[in-house]
Amino acid sequence: MHHMTIAIDGPAGSGKSTxxxxxxxxxxxxxxDTGAMYRAVxxxxxxxxxxxxxxxxxxQLMRKSPIHLERTEQGNVEIWVGxxxxxxxxxxPEVSNAVSxxxxxxxxxSELTTLQRELSSQHPVVMDGRDIGTVVLPHATVKVFLTASLEERAKRRRREFIESGFSSATEQVAAELAKRDEQDSSRTVAPLKPAQDAHRIDSTGKSVDEVVLEIMTIVEQTLSWRQ
Structure with missing residues (x-):
């Protein structure tokens, strides 16, 4: 696993972070979680x-208050700003609306991509975001593009808001996700799109465990091909 890098890309609410x-x-x-790094900005x-x-x-703000990651004793990664x-x-919701x-x-x-590449060179990683397989880690061991229907993504994101103490109608969340999809896919630099060699997985109706097992099968097959 020393050189293992797994890139998971996909739109907001597709379940890629989980x-x-x-x-x-x-x-x-x-x-x-590279998305969390952009959220920190x-x-x-x-x-x-x-x-x-x-x-x-x-x-200028980023350089005065650099974003860095710290790993806890439990193995979790925390995001720090300064x-x-x-x-x-x-x-x-405010951060979600500003991050795109x-x-x-x-x-x-450029600032965050440099940091992300440095981290991946120091540790075998699973990295998720929107341009990992296309820009950040173009030579990743395994690339996955994870998606789900807009309706399901909206329900998931609404649950996240509720768990964080915020309330939002599913229809409003769906509209915000659709807008973000458009912004992320149409931006000039590192737009959201699957890498040509990415494995596409639709997580609609699937449990986290089912998706994880599907990716683990892809990882095992990839490693066996390389041996």
Missing amino acids: VAQELAERLGLLYL AWLALQRGVSPQDSSSIV SNNVTRELRT AVSAHPDVR
């Missing part, structure tokens, strides 16, 4: 009153 985290635990790899911009559209100011542990503050605009800036992406 699946990636469970997969990493089962395989004994480091889990890296969005959180920082909102906290400092900087517009999500203001690329240069956001990059001296602030923001792990539990990244799933608010923040992540569209080439300078922001």
